[in-house]
Amino acid sequence: MGTAGTMLPPGVSRGDFNKALDEFRTAVGADWVFSSAEDVALYRDAYSPLWGEAEERVASAAVAPITVEQVQAVVRTANKYKIPLYPVSTGMNLTYGGSAPAYSGSVVVDLKRMNRILEVSESGAYALVEPGVSYFDMYRYLRDNKIKLWVDTPDPGWGSLLGNAMDRGGGYTASDFRDHFGAHCGMEVVLGNGEVLRTGNGAIPNSKSWQQHKYGIGPWVDGIFSQSNFGIVTKMGFWMMPEPEGALQVSVQSAKHDDVHRHLDLLSNLMYQQIIPSQSGISSPAMGGPMSDELLSLRTRAGGASSAEWDRYAQSKNRKFWTSNITFYGPPKLTAAQWEYVKERFSAEIPGATFTERGSFKFPLTDAQADAVQDKPSLGIPSLNLFGSRNGPNDAPRGSHIDFSPIIPRDGASFLKAANVFARTFAAHGQPVGGAAGALYHPRGMIMFNSVAAGKDLETNKTARALFTDLVKVAAENDWAPYRVHPIWQKQVLEVYRYNDHVLHRFHETLKDAIDPAGILSPGRYNIWPKRLRGGRA
Amino acid sequence: MFPGKGVRMATRRQFLAHGAAVAAVPLVASLPAIAAAAASRTPFAVLVDSRYPETAAFAAEARFQGLAVRSMAGDITRFWADELEPRWRRGPAAVSGLTTPDALHGLELLAAGNRARVIRREAYPDAKGQLVSWTIAPIGVA
Ligand SMILES: Cc1cc2nc3c(=O)[nH]c(=O)nc-3n(C[C@H](O)[C@H](O)[C@H](O)COP(=O)(O)OP(=O)(O)OC[C@H]3O[C@@H](n4cnc5c(N)ncnc54)[C@H](O)[C@@H]3O)c2cc1C
Numbered sequence: 001m002g003t004a005g006t007m008l009p010p011g012v013s014r015g016d017f018n019k020a021l022d023e024f025r026t027a028v029g030a031d032w033v034f035s036s037a038e039d040v041a042l043y044r045d046a047y048s049p050l051w052g053e054a055e056e057r058v059a060s061a062a063v064a065p066i067t068v069e070q071v072q073a074v075v076r077t078a079n080k081y082k083i084p085l086y087p088v089s090t091g092m093n094l095t096y097g098g099s100a101p102a103y104s105g106s107v108v109v110d111l112k113r114m115n116r117i118l119e120v121s122e123s124g125a126y127a128l129v130e131p132g133v134s135y136f137d138m139y140r141y142l143r144d145n146k147i148k149l150w151v152d153t154p155d156p157g158w159g160s161l162l163g164n165a166m167d168r169g170g171g172y173t174a175s176d177f178r179d180h181f182g183a184h185c186g187m188e189v190v191l192g193n194g195e196v197l198r199t200g201n202g203a204i205p206n207s208k209s210w211q212q213h214k215y216g217i218g219p220w221v222d223g224i225f226s227q228s229n230f231g232i233v234t235k236m237g238f239w240m241m242p243e244p245e246g247a248l249q250v251s252v253q254s255a256k257h258d259d260v261h262r263h264l265d266l267l268s269n270l271m272y273q274q275i276i277p278s279q280s281g282i283s284s285p286a287m288g289g290p291m292s293d294e295l296l297s298l299r300t301r302a303g304g305a306s307s308a309e310w311d312r313y314a315q316s317k318n319r320k321f322w323t324s325n326i327t328f329y330g331p332p333k334l335t336a337a338q339w340e341y342v343k344e345r346f347s348a349e350i351p352g353a354t355f356t357e358r359g360s361f362k363f364p365l366t367d368a369q370a371d372a373v374q375d376k377p378s379l380g381i382p383s384l385n386l387f388g389s390r391n392g393p394n395d396a397p398r399g400s401h402i403d404f405s406p407i408i409p410r411d412g413a414s415f416l417k418a419a420n421v422f423a424r425t426f427a428a429h430g431q432p433v434g435g436a437a438g439a440l441y442h443p444r445g446m447i448m449f450n451s452v453a454a455g456k457d458l459e460t461n462k463t464a465r466a467l468f469t470d471l472v473k474v475a476a477e478n479d480w481a482p483y484r485v486h487p488i489w490q491k492q493v494l495e496v497y498r499y500n501d502h503v504l505h506r507f508h509e510t511l512k513d514a515i516d517p518a519g520i521l522s523p524g525r526y527n528i529w530p531k532r533l534r535g536g537r538a
Numbered sequence: 539m540f541p542g543k544g545v546r547m548a549t550r551r552q553f554l555a556h557g558a559a560v561a562a563v564p565l566v567a568s569l570p571a572i573a574a575a576a577a578s579r580t581p582f583a584v585l586v587d588s589r590y591p592e593t594a595a596f597a598a599e600a601r602f603q604g605l606a607v608r609s610m611a612g613d614i615t616r617f618w619a620d621e622l623e624p625r626w627r628r629g630p631a632a633v634s635g636l637t638t639p640d641a642l643h644g645l646e647l648l649a650a651g652n653r654a655r656v657i658r659r660e661a662y663p664d665a666k667g668q669l670v671s672w673t674i675a676p677i678g679v680a
Contacts, residue, residue: 385615
């Protein structure tokens with residue numbers, strides 16, 4: 001008989017919880033149910049801005065199944081005792097909640113042990129994986145088996161293909177692959193009642209085209225399982241990028257403040273034409289760098305400083321105004337031609353545009369060559385160099401932070417407005433103003449990442465929460481909202497999606513009631529609550 | 539491999555205080571079997587950041603004590619992918635190091651997903667606060 005480590009799921013008696021834990025043990029083996037305080041603490045969100053406070057989202061226990069049947073058994077037991085479950089794949093969702101549940105007292109379903117690579121087809125350029133397959137696992141597998149495919153990886157390669165896709169994370173290679181949910185093809189899901197569903201052509205028993213054709217027939221339901229709480233995904237297919245013959249990493253700079261409009265439009269046009277295939281972005285060397293009083297005043301002026309002031313400033317510091325990193329993939333003669341064309345267009349349309357080559361590669365790389373690559377994610381190489389070697393020996397250590405990552409319309413005017421509005425919000429809270437950059441990793445939108453420092457002390461976190469709440473508010477006033485957000489702010493963000501009296505949110509909860517009637521799967525994730533926890537709300 | 543100019547050897551006492559070689563602690567009987575498989579505080583490897591001369595003395599002392607030393611120039615990727623993760627997949631093991639706080643930060647986050655946590659972290663005396671000496675050990679090892 002086991003007893004829980006720290007807390008009980010709300011509304012569940014100690015006796016029922018212990019019975020549920022025993023049933024979990026029968027299902028997955030006693031070694032794989034974790035209920036001691038020490039074990040459960042490992043599922044805390046290390047970056048939680050509520051660290052150590054009563055409202056911190058914490059688990060009551062964790063269970064680690066290794067087969068789909070075990071997942072089903074866990075779900076059935078949870079139904080019986082109304083135990084909230086919170087599935088994670090590798091649980092590395094730092095800055096967006098870590099492996100902690102959205103609803104305190106949930107039992108984390110840790111799927112790390114389900115780590116089989118079920119299929120990789122080199123000719124079909126796809127893979128079918130279980131939730132625990134990490135980017136490093138896939139990279140190693142492809143290299144060990146000399147398979148000429150790449151895995152598109154987030155900046156830190158510590159997570160999993162499946163878990164990252166479930167929160168709609170992104171990477172850095174070509175457009176078909178770096179939007180990780182967009183790159184998936186077919187999934188297997190354990191629904192709230194324990195039934196197993198396969199989407200797309202997976203619904204045809206023994207189909208050989210499950211990972212080739214996304215849609216199957218009828219409504220395409222895959223989308224409802226991302227950023228939601230409608231099922232536990234136990235298998236997922238992904239389209240993989242064929243290893244190119246070579247790659248060329250370059251950057252393009254423009255000199256003047258007002259070049260932002262043409263620079264961003266041109267960059268986007270070249271991306272939409274797929275002449276620029278990789279993730280790119282726009283950032284400002286002039287607006288970044290060490291924050292002097294002069295720079296801070298330019299960055300935080302109501303309505304923004306004038307173009308003339310900015311150009312004078314950039315010139316006095318000898319800095320370019322805008323820069324974009326780009327990677328071309330393919331045979332050298334093709335990448336050289338793409339680069340020539342990009343240079344031609346920028347030179348013709350932006351006087352004074354300058355160009356830099358950052359590196360060229362022929363594949364496959366040896367391990368030593370791969371280690372030496374600076375910009376690894378754009379070549380599909382998982383890395384952790386963010387934690388160390390990218391920083392100079394004297395840099396302050398990075399630590400807990402939460403990302404505020406709103407989608408901003410992809411045009412120069414919106415970019416400038418957002419950079420100004422967010423800089424003013426950080427300054428108003430007495431927090432350091434970061435650089436100005438937009439990341440272009442979705443096919444059309446632009447993300448402006450803003451890192452809010454969190455910590456393990458009450459004061460830092462109080463400031464972090466106030467700032468983050470204000471950032472969401474200020475963004476909403478401009479009709480912008482994040483592409484993904486930490487559970488603490490999921491309610492506030494979902495309220496921004498208020499068209500027609502929040503019909504979208506009501507629709508989400510209608511689905512929830514139909515798919516997970518007992519309301520046991522990830523209650524509250526992205527503000528989707530089951531009927532029994534809606535506090536009387538319809 | 540041995541200390542360069544101006545770098546002094548870590549004394550044994552200093553290594554013990556800031557290093558990792560301590561006697562294995564007895565197993566806690568009530569732990570699940572997975573945590574019990576010879577889990578001890580003795581590190582299977584000691585990781586050092588070779589960009590800092592101070593780490594040479596630390597590494598030499600670790601080797602002297604029969605411990606496996608791995609060095610890196612700030613980037614924990616290879617150590618994680620080639621050694622630590624495969625080792626942890628085989629079973630629990632302690633690991634120590636003298637690295638930047640950044641490198642420890644990354645490893646600490648990864649440790650949590652592998653039923654391990656930091657049980658010792660100390661600023662290294664000779665390193666002007668740039669280096670931290672640490673041990674990560676599986677649950678059940680104090
Ligand atoms: C410094 C830093 C840089 C980062 N850079 C990037 C980046 O470049 N790109 C990026 O995308 N992210 C980035 N992240 C965020 C994060 O670390 C990654 O997205 C990471 O891959 C997510 O963790 P995971 O893959 O383990 O997913 P998990 O934590 O396992 O899953 C994420 C969420 O999805 C849901 N979920 C997971 N698995 C399932 C399942 N099987 N069934 C149902 N629901 C499920 C859960 O709600 C879970 O909380 C960064 C974080 C930090 C700290």
